[in-house]
Amino acid sequence: MSDTTEYHLPKGTSADGPYDLLVTPESAGWGYSGLRILTLRPGEAHALSTGDSEFLVLPLTGSCTVTTDGSAFELAGRTGVFASATDFAYLPRESEALISSADGGTFALPSARTERSSLSARYGPKEDIPVELRGAGACSRQVNNYCLPGTFAAERLLVCEVLTPGGNWSSYPPHKHDEARPGVESELEEIYYFQVAGGENGFGYQRVYGTEDRPIDVLAEVRSGDTVLIPHGWHGPSIAAPGYDLYYLNVMAGPGQDRAWLICDDPAHGWVRATWETQDVDDRLPFEGLNDR
Numbered sequence: 379m380s381d382t383t384e385y386h387l388p389k390g391t392s393a394d395g396p397y398d399l400l401v402t403p404e405s406a407g408w409g410y411s412g413l414r415i416l417t418l419r420p421g422e423a424h425a426l427s428t429g430d431s432e433f434l435v436l437p438l439t440g441s442c443t444v445t446t447d448g449s450a451f452e453l454a455g456r457t458g459v460f461a462s463a464t465d466f467a468y469l470p471r472e473s474e475a476l477i478s479s480a481d482g483g484t485f486a487l488p489s490a491r492t493e494r495s496s497l498s499a500r501y502g503p504k505e506d507i508p509v510e511l512r513g514a515g516a517c518s519r520q521v522n523n524y525c526l527p528g529t530f531a532a533e534r535l536l537v538c539e540v541l542t543p544g545g546n547w548s549s550y551p552p553h554k555h556d557e558a559r560p561g562v563e564s565e566l567e568e569i570y571y572f573q574v575a576g577g578e579n580g581f582g583y584q585r586v587y588g589t590e591d592r593p594i595d596v597l598a599e600v601r602s603g604d605t606v607l608i609p610h611g612w613h614g615p616s617i618a619a620p621g622y623d624l625y626y627l628n629v630m631a632g633p634g635q636d637r638a639w640l641i642c643d644d645p646a647h648g649w650v651r652a653t654w655e656t657q658d659v660d661d662r663l664p665f666e667g668l669n670d671r
Contacts, residue, residue, distance in 0.1 A: 385586065385596050389603030396424055398484070399605055401569060403491055406607050410534060410631035411567040412489035413605070416477065418442070423478035428469050431489040432497070432535050434525060435467040435475075436627075438573070440483015446475035451501045455483060459625045460541060460575050460665050463522045465504040468532065471495050486571065488525075490535035490631030502530055511659050512548075517650070518660035519548035527637050536566065536630040536639055542618040543662040544576065549614035551647035552585070555630075555640060556592070556610035564640040566632040568608040570616070572600045573625040580622035586613045612644045623665075 387399070394400040399415040406412075412431060415438075416424055426433070435444050437455030444451040444467040451467040469475050471492055477485065508529055510521040523529045525537040542548040558565045574580035581601050588594035588611040598606055618624035630639065643651070 385607045386598035387605040389601065392605065398603065399571065401605065408567045408609055409633065410491045411569055411629050413569045413571060413629050414487040415484065416487055417484045418479040418482055420482040421480060423476055426475045426477060428471050428473040430471055431491045432471050432533050433469040433487050433489045434535065434537055435469065435477060436486040436488065436524065437464045438484045438486055440479055440481060442477050442479040442483060442485060444475055444477055446473055446499045449499060459539065459573055460623060463504050463507045463509060466502040466524060468500045468502060470497050470499060473499060486627055488535060488537045488629040490533065492533040494533045497531060497533065509664060511663050514654035514659050515657035516546050517548065517550055517654065518543065518546055518663055520663050520665060526639055532637065534631045534637060537628065539625065539627045541665050542616065542624040543660050544618050544622050545620040546618050546660060547615040549616040551650045552612040552614035552644040553641040554612045558634060562640060563642045564632060564634055564638045566630040566639065569629040570606040570608065571627040572604045573602045574622050576622040581619055582622065582624040583617040585615055586611055
């Protein structure tokens with residue numbers, strides 16, 4: 379039996395109140411990872427209480443001001459996810475923040491439940507974001523590493539976004555991170571939030587499948603605004619249909635005391651990595667706008 383219905387959240391099916399998407403640990407049936415998508419009309423503002431979670435405010439389109447604890451962070455944002463990376467703001471747990479946008483926009487609010495509170499609210503400059511071209515040939519993709527170990531400090535939260543040219547495969551070879559194995563694999567729940575370029579008919583595919591003792595079976599056709607939850611198991615590929623570039627925002631968090639992103643490839647397909655050594659990176663990368671950084 380397929381679990382696609384349970385783990386694939388088509389656009390609008392998980393909207394709640396002011397949010398186009400609301401995924402909490404409770405709604406996902408796990409312990410840590412969350413994501414909200416907030417759209418503000420010109421001049422609108424939204425009050426956010428972080429509670430027991432840390433958050434990022436990450437513009438998808440548009441700009442905003444994030445005011446918290448006497449500080450105001452002006453986020454220049456971007457015109458769209460395929461145009462460039464963006465600056466962002468970090469909010470610790472037990473914070474009260476106001477997100478306001480003079481011209482309107484859409485903002486991702488990734489979150490992670492945490493018991494720790496050792497960090498203060500901070501601004502993440504666009505210029506400091508490591509932009510990685512990963513893979514080669516038809517597995518070429520671009521990764522914007524916003525909030526990972528070594529790129530930006532957080533308690534538990536890990537956030538990056540992946541941009542895949544039309545016709546390419548990313549999140550490949552399939553990999554997993556659902557067991558705590560020091561130095562080998564870390565236990566992380568993951569959220570994929572998608573956008574597709576190329577018009578309203580654009581689409582891609584996301585695959586998730588389980589191990590023998592922990593079954594899961596998802597093959598979802600994804601469109602702009604869709605979300606896929608990955609509680610465990612091998613995930614990948616994420617496939618961009620020809621003619622339609624694919625974007626996804628990854629949000630991860632887990633119970634480990636050490637904040638780490640360690641993955642284990644599916645041994646049936648891990649050999650594919652070695653083939654990249656003789657291939658060039660897709661010349662459509664990096665996406666327009668990042669060349670000017």
